Amino acid sequence: MPLSPLSIHDLSKRYGGIPVVDGLNLELAPGCCHGLLGPNGAGKTTTLRLALGLIAADTGEIRLLGHALPDQGRAARQRVGVVPQSDSLDPDFTVRENLFTYGRYFGLRPAELAGRIPRLLAFAGLEGKADAPIASLSGGMKRRLTLARALVNDPELIFLDEPTTGLDPQARHLIWQGLRRLLHQGKTLLLTTHFMDEAERLCDVISVMDQGRIIVQGSPRELIRAHIEPHVVEVFGEGLTAWRDRAARFCQRCERVGETLFCYTHAPQAVLVDLDGRHETGLRYLHRPANLEDVFLKLTGRDLRD
Amino acid sequence: MTEPRWFPVWRRNFLVWKKLAIPSMLGNLADPLLYMLGLGYGLGGLLQSVDGVPYLHFLAAGMLCYSVTNSSTFETLYSAFSRMHVQKTWEAILNTPLGLRDVLLGELAWASSKALLSGAAILLVIWGLGLQADFVLSLALIPVALLTGFCFAGLGLAVNAVSPNYDFFLYYFTLAITPMVLLGGVFYPPSALPAWLAAGAAWLPLTHAIELARPLVLGHWPDRPLWHGVVLLLYGVAGFTAALGLTRRRLLR
Numbered sequence: 001m002p003l004s005p006l007s008i009h010d011l012s013k014r015y016g017g018i019p020v021v022d023g024l025n026l027e028l029a030p031g032c033c034h035g036l037l038g039p040n041g042a043g044k045t046t047t048l049r050l051a052l053g054l055i056a057a058d059t060g061e062i063r064l065l066g067h068a069l070p071d072q073g074r075a076a077r078q079r080v081g082v083v084p085q086s087d088s089l090d091p092d093f094t095v096r097e098n099l100f101t102y103g104r105y106f107g108l109r110p111a112e113l114a115g116r117i118p119r120l121l122a123f124a125g126l127e128g129k130a131d132a133p134i135a136s137l138s139g140g141m142k143r144r145l146t147l148a149r150a151l152v153n154d155p156e157l158i159f160l161d162e163p164t165t166g167l168d169p170q171a172r173h174l175i176w177q178g179l180r181r182l183l184h185q186g187k188t189l190l191l192t193t194h195f196m197d198e199a200e201r202l203c204d205v206i207s208v209m210d211q212g213r214i215i216v217q218g219s220p221r222e223l224i225r226a227h228i229e230p231h232v233v234e235v236f237g238e239g240l241t242a243w244r245d246r247a248a249r250f251c252q253r254c255e256r257v258g259e260t261l262f263c264y265t266h267a268p269q270a271v272l273v274d275l276d277g278r279h280e281t282g283l284r285y286l287h288r289p290a291n292l293e294d295v296f297l298k299l300t301g302r303d304l305r306d
Numbered sequence: 307m308t309e310p311r312w313f314p315v316w317r318r319n320f321l322v323w324k325k326l327a328i329p330s331m332l333g334n335l336a337d338p339l340l341y342m343l344g345l346g347y348g349l350g351g352l353l354q355s356v357d358g359v360p361y362l363h364f365l366a367a368g369m370l371c372y373s374v375t376n377s378s379t380f381e382t383l384y385s386a387f388s389r390m391h392v393q394k395t396w397e398a399i400l401n402t403p404l405g406l407r408d409v410l411l412g413e414l415a416w417a418s419s420k421a422l423l424s425g426a427a428i429l430l431v432i433w434g435l436g437l438q439a440d441f442v443l444s445l446a447l448i449p450v451a452l453l454t455g456f457c458f459a460g461l462g463l464a465v466n467a468v469s470p471n472y473d474f475f476l477y478y479f480t481l482a483i484t485p486m487v488l489l490g491g492v493f494y495p496p497s498a499l500p501a502w503l504a505a506g507a508a509w510l511p512l513t514h515a516i517e518l519a520r521p522l523v524l525g526h527w528p529d530r531p532l533w534h535g536v537v538l539l540l541y542g543v544a545g546f547t548a549a550l551g552l553t554r555r556r557l558l559r
Binding site: 089097106 | 318401404
């Protein structure tokens with residue numbers, strides 16, 4: 001059994017008496033993409049900061065690449081890459097200078113870096129931009145550069161805190177391609193995201209966090225199978241309020257969110273027939289398989305978290 | 307030999323500075339030079355002599371210390387704040403093996419270096435105008451500039467650590483730097499002040515820097531050099547220690 005790149009046991013951290021991380025356990029498998037999902041304020045970013053040895057926990061044990069945190073954080077971070085949530089590229093440097101300067105923080109020598117930087121630029125698709133100033137890059141290019149920067153020390157484990165937030169679909173696909181290539185190279189990824197499609201696509205294992213602890217864990221398929229009915233019929237349009245009472249006859253579970261009624265069911269036939277019969281009333285629907293977002297909303301609720 | 311851990315942080319700032327070195331140095335030099343020439347010749351024309359020397363000669367050491375103080379303070383307030391708060395440069399560095407102490411030591415060393423450079427620029431002007439009484443003795447102004455730069459870098463980093471925004475720095479300038487410049491002996495000897503005010507001014511770090519620098523320009527060894535040096539060192543160390551604790555609370559809690 002290979003060593004877990006990150007193993008967290010009974011981790012807690014309070015701020016001003018309020019628990020932000022509350023008895024969290026997490027074990028990453030080597031070479032896997034592990035997704036950490038949760039509403040805002042669930043404790044994801046605090047967990048990442050604890051897991052990097054940047055802040056000290058109140059209780060609990062963390063081992064990062066075999067090193068006990070936070071005492072051996074320095075040695076552990078030597079082999080970890082981080083893509084932070086907010087842009088922290090150096091605006092005074094070019095693309096190449098950003099990679100070079102960052103590599104120096106890891107104690108890498110100029111000759112080593114000169115060998116690595118062309119590969120990193122190729123990975124990020126920024127070969128033609130090596131001498132471009134940061135201000136001239138698009139949002140997607142900046143994120144790809146941030147990802148390349150996180151790889152400058154050839155890390156075994158990479159932390160990604162919302163790596164595609166704010167990107168257009170094309171740019172997101174490029175980041176996903178890059179992450180899949182890293183997985184092929186045997187790297188372990190720990191990813192936080194608010195995009196359920198991203199998590200479903202990339203992650204081997206997903207942990208859903210809420211109120212500082214992990215409430216469920218499993219592969220995306222397992223979670224969908226275990227926690228939600230396989231079919232979803234989203235109903236909207238005129239007459240929804242009146243029809244709502246009928247819905248309970250056909251569906252295991254119904255939930256109204258704004259203008260839409262979500263009907264969850266194992267057997268969608270009856271509800272579809274009923275809806276088809278009322279086509280002229282202005283009631284419309286969308287039938288789709290259940291996905292991770294349905295699981296997430298069921299488990300963490302639909303209330304707005306700020 | 308392996309380089310100290312903070313050195314890559316110093317080098318990062320140096321590489322950015324190198325891109326804009328000429329305008330940056332001109333900016334550093336213009337202000338104290340204008341003071342020196344304007345006050346030195348303008349006001350100096352009205353004064354017979356101050357402490358037995360022409361006013362321009364008297365003013366030179368004050369301007370050197372003023373320039374060093376300003377340079378170090380600007381670097382640790384506005385520039386360091388940009389790197390800490392706006393550009394998130396420090397956060398990016400903290401994700402690497404470097405720790406907060408390395409980041410702050412790098413900033414401290416960098417601000418001291420810039421201060422040294424400002425002091426050296428004024429020293430060149432002093433030499434150019436022939437204001438020094440003894441060339442060899444005036445070389446001792448170089449370590450004085452470095453020590454003064456270190457002192458104000460430590461203090462500046464502590465102020466930076468508690469600052470919510472750029473506007474906050476104005477308080478530090480109004481309440482600390484400006485009183486020091488006006489009372490610490492930059493423009494006139496502290497003996498011109500009433501005794502109670504001079505006694506207060508004796509506690510200010512800039513006063514000690516000037517007590518070291520002025521005799522070195524005027525051609526004699528300072529009184530109690532060790533005492534003044536230790537005071538500057540202690541202010542710097544105390545400021546840096548506070549900065550480390552306060553910045554840790556700000557960024558890593």
